[in-house]
């Protein structure tokens with residue numbers, strides 16, 4: 001990973017600056033109407049349709065009226081094909097969205113204006129003539145990597161289809177997505193809750209279930225680092241499977257909040273460690289497993305936590321490398337992997353197939369995502385700043401409708 005990337009993550013550990021460089025700007029409806037080729041007499045039935053766009057300097061604008069409003073124009077362009085149109089009800093933020101808004105994202109990005117945010121949920125309002133799987137009213141979420149349909153890791157080409165990055169994202173009142181780019185959301189979840197699933201939850205799922213021979217089982221032990229989005233989902237999925245969890249955090253209050261998600265009857269499965277007051281969480285992980293080591297580490301720390309992750313892993317366990325939020329000197333991975341026989345696997349969110357399996361687990365166990373705070377659409381900037389401050393536990397959501 002490049003030093004640039006590391007310093008970005010380091011900034012995440014010491015968040016301060018506001019997220020967007022620009023002011024919210026409400027575009028002129030007539031101008032936008034002209035831009036998309038609609039006459040002023042066109043009957044547009046969703047008059048408040050709006051989306052947030054980052055321009056090429058990643059400054060934010062809110063543009064009213066979009067190509068996705070209901071009109072003949074829309075029908076001729078999209079509705080014949082294998083697309084669905086969805087009314088977005090809520091989106092959730094990820095660290096990636098923050099650095100994209102600051103023009104600091106090191107991977108592929110759409111070159112022109114970008115509708116940001118990968119994660120969102122809503123309802124299907126219309127379908128193209130070739131779409132048979134979906135119908136009006138279906139409750140759905142977008143898939144983070146639109147073309148990643150099967151397996152654990154996207155191909156290079158598939159990886160270039162991520163929402164809110166290479167492709168326009170979900171921070172809009174209406175979106176058009178390929179019919180293979182959505183999944184049905186669990187029936188017990190609100191749109192705000194379901195909007196948290198596409199990136200953080202699926203990443204946690206992929207870490208725990210991504211290697212077919214090493215999938216999480218009852219009785220296993222999992223380390224989850226911190227109480228951010230990915231780690232809290234790892235906690236919930238692990239407990240649902242009957243596994244033990246060692247979860248770390250910089251804050252006792254955050255640990256309490258995370259623990260409160262776990263049904264009382266299963267709290268004995270969870271050990272909490274404040275990594276500020278007790279940096280030796282690797283020793284705790286060994287104690288919990290009687291010295292054997294844990295089965296899975298959900299590695300969001302990177303250079304600053306990796307050595308301890310290798311100290312905690314059992315022989316042949318799985319360290320899923322996901323993020324780089326912790327500063328520090330990275331250990332010699334080749335040496336440690338050799339010594340422990342551990343799998344050291346990079347995770348890139350997950351596929352449609354995995355998303356569907358994961359949603360079934362959420363449905364079966366009635367797992368509720370931890371939504372820390374919900375902001376209205378007009379306060380998208382405040383939501384970004386709040387996520388950047390790391391005051392949250394779990395997920396930060398923006399309500400769109």
Ligand SMILES: NC(=O)c1ccc[n+]([C@@H]2O[C@H](COP(=O)([O-])OP(=O)(O)OC[C@H]3O[C@@H](n4cnc5c(N)ncnc54)[C@H](OP(=O)(O)O)[C@@H]3O)[C@@H](O)[C@H]2O)c1
Pocket residue numbers: 009013094095096199200203225226227228229230231248249250251254275300301304305321322323324325326327347348349390392394
């Ligand atoms: N590879 C992928 O597919 C993928 C997908 C999603 C996310 N990610 C990456 O994974 C990382 C976490 O994402 P997220 O959405 O969960 O972020 P998040 O919600 O912003 O949470 C980040 C959390 O990291 C914890 N943290 C910071 N320094 C730490 C340290 N030294 N040791 C342990 N924990 C520490 C903090 O927990 P406390 O406040 O409790 O201390 C913080 O809340 C980010 O780097 C993100 O880019 C990667």
